[in-house]
Amino acid sequence: MKNLLLFLFLMISFQIVSQEDAWVFLKDKPNKTTFLENPLSMLTQRALDRRIKLNIELDEIDVPIDEDYYSQLKNETTISVLAKSKWLNAIHIQGQVNDINSLLSNYSFIDHIEFANKSLNSSGKTISKSKIINANHHNKFNDVLTDFDYGEADNQIIMLKGNYLHEQGLTGKNQIIAIIDAGFPNVNTLEAFSRIRDNNQILGGYNFADRNDGFYSRNSHGTHVLSSIAGYLEDEYVGTAPDAKFYLFISEIAETETVLEETLWVEAAERADSLGVDVINTSLGYTTYDDPNHSHTYEDMDGKTTFISRGAEIGASRGLLLVNSVGNSGNSSWKYMGAPADAPSVISVGAVNASGAIASFSSFGPTADGRIKPEILGQGQNPALINYSTGNVTFSSSGTSFSSPIMAGLIACLNDYESLVNAAVYSNESLKEAIYKSADKYNNPLDQYGYGIPNFETAFNSYLESLSVIDVSFINLDIYPNPVKNTFTLSTDDYSNLKIEIFSVLGKKVSEKENIFSNIINISSLKSGIYLMKVSKDNQQKTIKLIKQ
Structure with missing residues (x-):
């Protein structure tokens, strides 16, 4: 009896002190007129130029969260404020359930609250444990397969006819790419990145995980991702967009798996948008968390349920080209893509081997609402990368984490064409359509293969026609x-x-x-x-x- 009472006491105590994650959605942005009349107070000129080129008007979504609202919640002693998103007009908080719910009655500017634990929301939606596999956390970056017997970067570029873009002078020179990842150690010292350092192609970055400017830190995953786009060793290795400029953002906390990372990603994407970034690569995906109550189900993979996918869709509406790895769950009982790869406007990339055969680990589609995912494929099984510790082209990892940036670099190169011509109409949708239609399975897409392996020579010629190039x-x-x-x-x-x-x-x-x-x-x-x-x-x-x- 004593043991039972002790158990009940511990359970009650746990419920009292347990902290829940939630998003507080705000009703409005009182200072929107002031910001919209002074757009340079929230976006750089390059960001504004991109909007004008794509005929995208600024609106209330671009306006920052109201500082007074934010300060009031920040000063609230019963909760902790962890992050915020202007696009969704939401603030990510932690606290006890009762304290979080009381905010609705205490603050008139709050529209509604969403708990990461869906069973706590008013809809009463619960998680079907049968539809969440491997919900316990593991370090996703320990799953890569490593060997040292492979060639240079030729195959992963020529497979996609990316060399054709380079031959046209399209090397990403006028493009800015943001890498949102888990860390970038040694990018500031390795010879393979000296070219982009010496040419001032690294424009900056931020560590959202630790809230500081130390982005040459944390997990090496981002370094390997960046190498596939920007790495350069003369006569040894060339990334897919060697002349692009870069912002390096850390949103992933590799040692844990929490829903906060979704909000940090949205913050990073918002920062990228405000700086005038053209392309974002994300070699991350979210399905399961350390707290299984926060984990997603397959039904959530509909492009409009998860916080990160909602943010991704807004980012695309601002004119960003979003490229995302589809995931490495093809061999698991989950097998499907993660968020934000499920978002309709995100270009989701699966993996093939050096011969173009599908990699078994590459995640499947379709989305929960029946859309094709992934859309396209690149080499993700044993691609050539730069070893973050030695700087040599002798380190190989397998995963869609690497097929995605290989693809993102070439997409930036294709998008670079817009900088060289005057055209009647610029459209990210036309660019994506040209890429998808060039793929080898476009007329017969498959659940794991999507539209297949694109041909950037074909895509270039198709996209050129769609632009109505000017005399x-x-x-x-x-x-x-x-x-x-x-x-x-x-x-x-x-x-x-x-x-x-x-x-x-x-x-x-x-x-x-x-x-x-x-x-x-x-x-x-x-x-x-x-x-x-x-x-x-x-x-x-x-x-x-x-x-x-």
């Missing part, structure tokens, strides 16, 4: 002076049939001129600021940044 003779058109006071002059003798459209940095059209009778254009009605001017004629078009004094 190069029109590229010589320019304006002067710039900055402009009230009028500027078009540097062309033939201004007949020109159409001029001027857009604000928010992507809104503020002026339009047709049937022009002079090459001197008056913009005195516009306020001072930065604008984007599109000049078009027939099937020709050029975009010029305009500064109004």
Whole structure:
């Protein structure tokens, strides 16, 4: 009887002190007008330029979380604030269930609360243990297979016809790639990364896991991932986008597996967006956690349930190209992709071996709502990488963790084409469609294979057609002076049939001129600021940044 009472006492005590994870979703953003009128207070000019190019307007989603709301919750003594997301207007907290629930009545600005433990939510949704396999944590990065008998990077690039892009001069020079991963030790010292260091291609980074600037730290997984894109050893090794620039973000806490990592990833993606990043590679995926009550079911793999996948979809709507490993669960009883690979707009990448045969560990689709996943495949079984400790091309690991960045680098190279031409329409969806259609199983996709292995030569030619490339003779058109006071002059003798459209940095059209009778254009009605001017004629078009004094 004493033992039973002791057991009950311990159980009650555990319930009293146990901490739960939850997201507090806020009702509004009171200062949204101020931020939208001053977009450079929340996004860099490069980020704004990307939005304008893709015709994506800024909106309330881009506005930061209200500082007053955040401060009030941060000062709340009954809970701990761990992270936040402006895209979802949510704050990640920990605390006891009663204390978390009491926030709804204490703070009028809270819309609703979602617990990571779904059984605590008002819907009463519970986790079916039969649909969660291996829920106990293990270090996911210990699962890689290692050997030292393989060639250089040729096969993993030529398999995808990535060499064709490089031959066109598309090496990622005008692209910024963010790697969101578990750590980047020795990237600041290894010879294989000296090229990107010496050329100032590492633009910065942040360690969200430890809340500091020490991103050359933690788990070596990110170093190996980065090497497949940016590594360079003369006559020995070349990554898939050797001239791209990079931000390095740590969101993964490798020694544990907690739902906080989903929120940290969203924070990192938001940072990447604000800095004008073009492509994000994520060689991470989330299905199970140390606390099995937080783990996801297959039904959650619908692209709209998990916090991280909801964030990924918003990121794509901001113009980011998101590339994600589909996962290494193909041989397990779970076997399916993880989040955010399930998100509709994420390019999910599976793995093949050097011969192009599917790697058995590569995770399966479809998503819970029946969509094809993965979309495409790259070499993930024994690809050539850089050993983070020796710096040699003698370290090989297997996993979709590496097929994903190999692919992300080539996607950035293809996207780099936009920087070299003027086009009528830019579209991430057109780029993705060109890649998918070039794959060898596009007309007969399979659950583990997806659309298959893409051909970037075919994708390039298809994407070129979709861009409606402009006659190069029109590229010589320019304006002067710039900055402009009230009028500027078009540097062309033939201004007949020109159409001029001027857009604000928010992507809104503020002026339009047709049937022009002079090459001197008056913009005195516009306020001072930065604008984007599109000049078009027939099937020709050029975009010029305009500064109004």
